[in-house]
Amino acid sequence: MKKIVSVSLGSSKRDHKVNVVLLDTEFEISRLGTDGDFDRAIELLKELDGKVDAIGLGGIDLYLYAGQTRYAVQDGLRLAEVVKNTPVVDGSGLKNSLERETVRYLTQHSDLLKPGSKVLMVSALDRFGMAQSLTDSGCDMTFGDLIFSAGIPYPIKTLEELEEIARKTLPEMTKMPFHMLYPTGKKQDNQDDKKVEKFGHYYHEAEVIAGDFHLVKRYMPDGLNGQLVITNTTTAEDVEFIRQKGVAYLVTTTPEYNGRSFGTNVMEGVLLALLGKKWEDVTSEDYLELIGRLDMKPIIRKL
């Protein structure tokens, strides 16, 4: 049996464990949240090192991408560096393949995503592949990176401007404590009421809301009118939450096991274990070929 563990800076309320068989290989997949406790995450990573087949880092990124440029997140690297023997992934490699594929699938096999669809991506720098793919599909994009991460009410409308702002800010912002840029720990359990009130209109104006679920949820206003949400890591509770807000469709990009859509960091760990390659040797084509063999398709749910 292969063991994949996700160590997350997120809330421990979302911890879970499942056993699945994929391509005749048995997996035990679990997620351990540290409620934003960085030191606890380091302890856990040290404990797990050498004892499991892959470790996913959740609630934090190792790298952010804008175009061809990759920006290393210092807090993410600090976590990854304590693991000496087990492969560590943050999901960024898989996101780049799987989420492009999700957009392609939706445009070809559904009428949920059309050229001209108004899409709000709450954050694009952690999902540049999806941002690029949605743009290429002709969607009318709003990238909310400045709005939701920095509280600056400035919708970025093009990938070019997103890359330019990233070039100016990310080399320094990636050095800041990660919790300043992204909700970690208990913040993931609550909404930011002030920002919901101030920025909720961006959700109302969109037909599609895409991106990291913790951000999607944290700023989602009431009274939505049938929007589609494209995300992952949703629990049954989360699905009910967005349904009550007025979301009509949920598309999750990663497979569901026991009613739970897993994070890309976990799934990248699983795929890496199946490939039996070093992370640095794995290509997008490897992931795409394996995604095909596993018949991994986005899950479309009418709420």
Next chain:
Amino acid sequence: MASHNEITESLQAFAEEYSNNKRLKIMNKDWNRKILVLANDIESGHTLVLNEGELSFTEGNVENPDLTVISDSEILVDMFYGDITPAEPYLKGTLKIIGSEDDILRLDFISLLIWGD
């Protein structure tokens, strides 16, 4: 050690760069703040005022600022001229910013959007 006048000149450069940046004015339309800039090695205080997207500054202190930026005169000058980013001294502890975390982050973004790249 830099002088009070040198800090004034660096703030002048910062305010000019800001004024030339239409995008920043749009971004900060909603952010009305008084920012006190204090040197901790010489007698020097300045006040930056953001109002409806426009940035101005005066010599001297303001009461009840929303944000207070404290560092030594050299760091303040380097920072407002864009020779160093705020993140560097902030993480080293040689730059203190007193205010809400959201405001601190926003001030960082403004500096980077002026001087970054």
